[in-house]
Amino acid sequence: AVVSTQSTGGKPLLGGPFVLVDTDGNTVSDKDYLGKWLLIYFGFTFCPDICPEELEKITETVNLIDNLPNAPKIQPIFISVDPKRDTPELIKTYLEDFHPRFIGLTGTSAQIK
Numbered sequence: 245a246v247v248s249t250q251s252t253g254g255k256p257l258l259g260g261p262f263v264l265v266d267t268d269g270n271t272v273s274d275k276d277y278l279g280k281w282l283l284i285y286f287g288f289t290f291c292p293d294i295c296p297e298e299l300e301k302i303t304e305t306v307n308l309i310d311n312l313p314n315a316p317k318i319q320p321i322f323i324s325v326d327p328k329r330d331t332p333e334l335i336k337t338y339l340e341d342f343h344p345r346f347i348g349l350t351g352t353s354a355q356i357k
Contacts, residue, residue: 264323264349264356267336272349281316288326289338296341303343324350 263273283302287295302320309315320343324330327350330338335348350356 264351267332267348284321299342320346322348
């Protein structure tokens with residue numbers, strides 16, 4: 245994967261190392277997920293339509309993959325893009341309606357950026 249280190253207007257920098265906080269208040273980094281198959285969604289809990297629909301699609305996808313023999317275990321992850329409103333507690337409650345393996349992550353604005 246190619247990781248960009250140059251900031252450009254209107255385009256997020258995806259990939260690379262990160263340090264965030266999970267819904268139990270634990271600090272996690274990209275290193276905690278090395279060797280795992282991840283399905284990551286960037287969203288926010290105050291999203292009325294698109295986010296819940298997409299998280300439901302991820303739930304269905306993970307369930308389908310779980311039923312395939314010899315398929316890797318997929319780890320769904322929700323990363324908030326609204327760290328000012330999305331507290332770890334709020335994200336935890338929000339994700340209760342979706343796949344039970346969902347991990348919610350947030351951080352400061354600088355960490356999310």
